[in-house]
Amino acid sequence: MEKKKKMSLVAKQRAAGWMFLILATAMIVVMSFYPMVQALITSFKTGTGKNFKWADPWNYNYIRMFQDKMFMKSVGNTFLYLIIQVPIMLILAILLAQLLNNKDLKFRGLFRTCVFLPCAVSLVSYSLIFKSIFATQGLVNMILTKMHIISENINWLGQTNTARFVIIIALIWRWTGYNMVFYLAGLQNIEYSVYEAAKIDGANAWKTFWYMTVPLLKPVIIMTFIMSINGTLQLFDESVNLTNGGPANTTITMSHYIYNNSFGQGVANFGYASAMSFFVLILVAILAAINLKVGDTRD
Amino acid sequence: MTEMKNKSAIQKRLIPTYIFLIIVSIISVFPLYWMITAATNQTVDVSRGKIWFGNYMVENFTNLVNSSNLWKSFGNSVLYATVQTILCIFVCSLAGYGFELYHDKAKDILFGILLMAMMIPGVATMIPLFTMMSKFKLLNTVWGFALPAISTPFMIMMFRQNSRNFPPDIMEAARIDGLSEFAIFFRMYMPVMKSTYAAAAVITFMNAWNAYLWPRVVMTDNRAQTMPMLIANLAGGYTIDYGMLMMGVLFCSLPTMIVFFVLQKQFTEGITGSVK
Structure with missing residues (x-):
């Protein structure tokens, strides 16, 4: 009798445990997983409004996607940003974290706040700030002219390569401090005495960094890498607000192009846009998996 | 005495670090500073690259309220x-x-x-x-x-x-x-x-x-x-x-x-x- 009562108490607790999860789980299922499946289904359809029907052949949107030069260009642009910006940003962030983790350094709090400050503004805000700084009639051109480096104003956002350059610079500016905070948190978990010991053993700064900091921070590095890849593959705000994809769509990102095909000006091509968005989803999944695989060296 | 000497030697070695951090800090803060000063300037001055506060803040604000x-x-x-x-x-x-x-x-x-x-x-x-x-x-x-x-x-x-x-x-x-x-x-x-x-x-x-x-x-x-x-x-x-x-x-x-x-x-x- 006594035992039975106790069992039911445990069962009651078990049931309560599930109750706590139900709301959050249901919302993720309805707001993430269900739409994901819907997007997959939609990607096999074509047409708009009442003419929205199954595509023929079934993979029509996917064939179209790989033949769409503009989409391929947006994939290329996104990867260009990814390959150039992410490594520079993460190396800079880890370097700054290492410098700021020095107990002998004065004004550490102030430096940290300054480097972290760009996180206080929204992505749209900083895109517009950079747009004004790099305007043809703007600060950067004024400074370069005064320094006699250029004689004619550069149309930074109106030329493919300079526009890409500005986007990359802006991204590095906005996200370096954000990533640095993760590394600082990771470094603070490492005992300071480990460094003291290394110093006594005669390891120089570079060796300490490469053979101690990096391995100890590895889990954090992998996490920031995945986050950055995920973020870059979904780049939207900067492409829209800094260059509006231009000139002639040479700086457009995947998300921006997908948006233009679904909610932008012109036709709402939900089927095609869904196919492209599924491509992005698969890319994110593959890159995350590679990262986890590379990072997992437990043997 | 030796400890003090030690300390100043450490600080001396940190000078490049300080310089680097100061430069990074300035770069990090500047665009936000620019946002604030530009909000107080006329567009012409913003385009001219004026990086000090102007007296056009109220006008910018009224224009903003009126047009949005x-x-x-x-x-x-x-x-x-x-x-x-x-x-x-x-x-x-x-x-x-x-x-x-x-x-x-x-x-x-x-x-x-x-x-x-x-x-x-x-x-x-x-x-x-x-x-x-x-x-x-x-x-x-x-x-x-x-x-x-x-x-x-x-x-x-x-x-x-x-x-x-x-x-x-x-x-x-x-x-x-x-x-x-x-x-x-x-x-x-x-x-x-x-x-x-x-x-x-x-x-x-x-x-x-x-x-x-x-x-x-x-x-x-x-x-x-x-x-x-x-x-x-x-x-x-x-x-x-x-x-x-x-x-x-x-x-x-x-x-x-x-x-x-x-x-x-x-x-x-x-x-x-x-x-x-």
């Missing part, structure tokens, strides 16, 4: 972000608590599945979500804005990690006192976890305030638009009034900057919440 829905959009953003924040930290803390303190194999598997939702890009769900919201007449409403972002794997994970600091003894003691499982959550867990709630609230508010892609999709009516949408529209024209634009950008950034400076500790905890 500033107060309406500001109010919208406050409403949307507040509702999303309150619901998000409530729903996610319930789940984080459940996953950590009642955990068993089945729940761990479920947790792993939910985490995968983190990898689903916004562009992949926006079309079905838009269809869903328009079917339920939730376009241009706070619910349309907030519902997709109330339950997020990131926040659940953060609450789960931090729930490790919540002593299970308290639960046992409360059970003996006859408190129900939910009463334990509301009366014991929530007060103990105040700092986690603060960090989660700060990060959720920032994210909600700064959101851009989803609001652009779900807010089809101008009167329902958010602050980031408003300033993006200001910059959309062929000729841009940079003084006025920067005033708008300043307004859009003000709440998040205040949060940043006042609650920086919570903000840092919020973004690194899951690294522990």
Whole structure:
């Protein structure tokens, strides 16, 4: 009798445990997983409004996607940003974290706040700030002219390569401090005495960094890498607000192009846009998996 | 004596570090400084690259109020972000608590599945979500804005990690006192976890305030638009009034900057919440 009562108490607790999860789980299922499946289904359809029907052949949107030069260009642009910006940003962030983790350094709090400050503004805000700084009639051109480096104003956002350059610079500016905070948190978990010991053993700064900091921070590095890849593959705000994809769509990102095909000006091509968005989803999944695989060296 | 010498030698060796950090700090702060000064200058001066305060602030402000829905959009953003924040930290803390303190194999598997939702890009769900919201007449409403972002794997994970600091003894003691499982959550867990709630609230508010892609999709009516949408529209024209634009950008950034400076500790905890 006594035992039975106790069992039911445990069962009651078990049931309560599930109750706590139900709301959050249901919302993720309805707001993430269900739409994901819907997007997959939609990607096999074509047409708009009442003419929205199954595509023929079934993979029509996917064939179209790989033949769409503009989409391929947006994939290329996104990867260009990814390959150039992410490594520079993460190396800079880890370097700054290492410098700021020095107990002998004065004004550490102030430096940290300054480097972290760009996180206080929204992505749209900083895109517009950079747009004004790099305007043809703007600060950067004024400074370069005064320094006699250029004689004619550069149309930074109106030329493919300079526009890409500005986007990359802006991204590095906005996200370096954000990533640095993760590394600082990771470094603070490492005992300071480990460094003291290394110093006594005669390891120089570079060796300490490469053979101690990096391995100890590895889990954090992998996490920031995945986050950055995920973020870059979904780049939207900067492409829209800094260059509006231009000139002639040479700086457009995947998300921006997908948006233009679904909610932008012109036709709402939900089927095609869904196919492209599924491509992005698969890319994110593959890159995350590679990262986890590379990072997992437990043997 | 030798210690003092040692100290100054250390500082001397740090000089390159200081110089590097000062340069990085200036670069980090400058665009925000530029935003503030440009908001007080006429467009001509902004274009001329004037980097000192001007006396055109009031004009920029009046132009902004006259040519846009500033107060309406500001109010919208406050409403949307507040509702999303309150619901998000409530729903996610319930789940984080459940996953950590009642955990068993089945729940761990479920947790792993939910985490995968983190990898689903916004562009992949926006079309079905838009269809869903328009079917339920939730376009241009706070619910349309907030519902997709109330339950997020990131926040659940953060609450789960931090729930490790919540002593299970308290639960046992409360059970003996006859408190129900939910009463334990509301009366014991929530007060103990105040700092986690603060960090989660700060990060959720920032994210909600700064959101851009989803609001652009779900807010089809101008009167329902958010602050980031408003300033993006200001910059959309062929000729841009940079003084006025920067005033708008300043307004859009003000709440998040205040949060940043006042609650920086919570903000840092919020973004690194899951690294522990």
